[in-house]
Amino acid sequence: MLNMKRRNFIKAGGVVAAASLAGFPFISFGKSTGRVVIVGGGYGGATAAKYLRLADSNIKVTLIEPKTHYISCPMSNEVLAGERNISSITVSYQALNTNYGINLVHQMATEIDPVQKNVRTADGRNFPYDRLIVSPGVDFRWDAIAGYDESAVAAMPHAWNAGNQTLLLRKQLVAMEDGGLVIIIAPPNPFKCPPGPYERASQIAHYLKQHKPKSKILILDQKDKFSKQGLFKQGWKQHYAGMIEWIPASQDGKVLAVHPDKMMIETDFEEHEGDVINVIPPQKAGKIAQMAGLTDKTGWCPVDQKTFESTIHKDVHIIGDASIAGKMPKSGYAASSQAKVCAAAVAALINGQTVAEPSYVNTCYSLITPNHGVSVSAIYQLNDEGNIVSVKGAGGLSPMDASAWEREQEANHAHSWIRNILSDSFG
Ligand SMILES: Cc1cc2nc3c(=O)[nH]c(=O)nc-3n(C[C@H](O)[C@H](O)[C@H](O)COP(=O)(O)OP(=O)(O)OC[C@H]3O[C@@H](n4cnc5c(N)ncnc54)[C@H](O)[C@@H]3O)c2cc1C
Incomplete structure (x- = not known):
């Protein structure tokens, strides 16, 4: 990762923030009557649901997620420090229905049939789809550490x-x-x-x-x-x-x-x-992805990194932590960026359009104290082999010689980032 000079770094932070807001093409296709089902309403699934409806309000979007409120892992370490309450990182799904007309189903998806193109939920209901987006996060490898079940x-x-x-x-x-x-x-x-x-x-x-x-x-x-x-x-x-x-x-x-x-x-x-x-146990893709046969021998889901369509099952897309997304880390910001790329691709595919060349973004902030933040940022693109790689010269690590003021600015950026991403994904 590139180490940047201090002034350029602060500037780059602004560019990354702007890129994330502008990263999604607001194309309204407006003709389709496709049905998209999304399994998992975390940073990946919730963002995909919202941005799919923004891309084409004729697509019927159903989000299957058992919880009525999402609790963010980002900033949950501050709860351990006693620096914030868990309620400050808990959001309702309701705005996704009220503001974007997303059909919310608060159930666990128990079965995906990629041949019949159907998702079954714990209460026995069936949800047929034209395309499915799966974003179930991670599952723990309970067999990896003796005694840790x-x-x-x-x-x-x-x-x-x-x-x-x-x-x-x-x-x-x-x-x-x-x-x-x-x-x-x-x-x-x-x-x-x-x-x-x-x-x-x-x-x-x-x-x-x-x-x-x-x-x-x-x-x-x-x-x-x-x-x-x-x-x-x-x-x-x-x-x-x-x-x-x-x-x-x-x-x-x-x-x-x-x-x-x-x-x-x-x-x-x-x-x-x-x-x-x-x-913190070793991890693999969320259970439903394994059950649906979407994982390979690594335990994660291989995808076409341009559209996030599974390379195993057609018309099923996997985003977020569960997917193998080239050089992107498993982060909430990465999941939301992948969701926007995937939503645009799914809208294009449903409308018989060409999928646009994507770019992706990630920043991971970490707080060492409430006033000492550090970060790593990158912009990504596809290489000739179709793998997501970071763009040379874009992003970077916080400089080692940053001043106390700059560390404090990064902590402020971290705190505004959580407000922005929660509102971008769930608001
Ligand atoms: C302590 C900690 C701190 C973190 N800090 C940051 C940070 O500062 N910045 C950052 O970018 N990232 C951070 N992350 C990482 C971030 O939380 C994840 O990368 C992100 O949540 C991934 O999004 P996702 O949509 O793939 O999965 P998740 O957000 O985990 O969402 C998965 C959802 O799928 C649902 N689900 C699972 N199975 C089913 C099923 N069968 N049917 C229906 N629904 C299902 C779950 O209920 C869940 O709501 C942090 C993580 C941790 C643990």
Whole structure:
């Protein structure tokens, strides 16, 4: 990733923000009577539903999502720090119906039949489609860490889907004595939100520094490097000296087993006892994508990266974390950008039009303190082989020598980003 000079970087931030707003072609096709069903109303599915209706208000769009409110993972680490309430990142789906006429079905999709082109929901209803968009997010690989099954999350929360798990982890942090040890197990690649575990360590440290300053955080990592590593380590040294220890996989960070009853973790050479243990398990595409046969041997969904149509099943598109989207990370911003590209492609295909050449965008902000933000940004395009690659010279990492003022500006950008994306996707 390109390292930019400070002034250019701040300018580029503005360009990226503008690109995301202008990224969707507002073409109104206006003739079709197609039926599009969308499974999963996260950043991918909700955005696709809205932008499909903006592209062609004649397309009938049905969004199948069990919850009536979406709780955002982005900024949920601030809930752990006690810096925000979960209600501030909880949004209703209702505006998608009221403002855009999207048919909301609050049910779990239980079966996709790609031959009959039908989705079945838990209440036994059928939803036939001309095209289907699937955005179910990730599922955890429950068999990957010995001792970490679905019952273990009550003692060792993952908090990797925002909601009750986030609140449980927060409760455990509040109950912990000063001088306690918090252990975070960071997952192997690829996973949802590459900088997330390290932002989480920062946010927990921010809380501990104020309320339990003798406490420590140990990160056991299943890999040897991580996103924005230099920036995080610099921030930890500046704000949390001696509080956060990061152990990479090659230096005995690899976890062999967890023991929730003893609050203990085994690695090759050590046993670690923690007062609070946050296990972020290895991941794969959401269950419904696996059940529908949309995944390959990697556990993720291969797609034509121009339209996000499955390379396995025709007329089914997969976006967001579940898809294999070239060099794009698994982030909410990436999911929303892919949703816009996919919505434009689906509208074109339904209307028998040519699919436009797409471009894609992503920025991942991370908060090291409430006033110290860092980010990585990129603009993407398709290469000659049809893979999404980043555009050279566009985007970049926050500079290592940024001033306190610039770090604060990035934190402000992070906070305005969450308001903007929630309103763009769900408003
Ligand atoms: C702690 C944390 C911090 C993060 N911070 C950021 C950040 O700062 N910036 C950023 O860009 N990204 C961030 N992310 C990543 C971001 O949350 C995901 O990349 C994003 O949510 C992916 O969108 P999605 O639509 O693919 O999946 P999701 O948002 O996970 O949505 C999937 C939806 O599908 C629904 N669903 C699943 N199965 C079915 C089914 N069978 N039937 C019907 N519905 C179904 C689920 O209920 C869910 O609502 C963070 C993630 C975490 C965990």
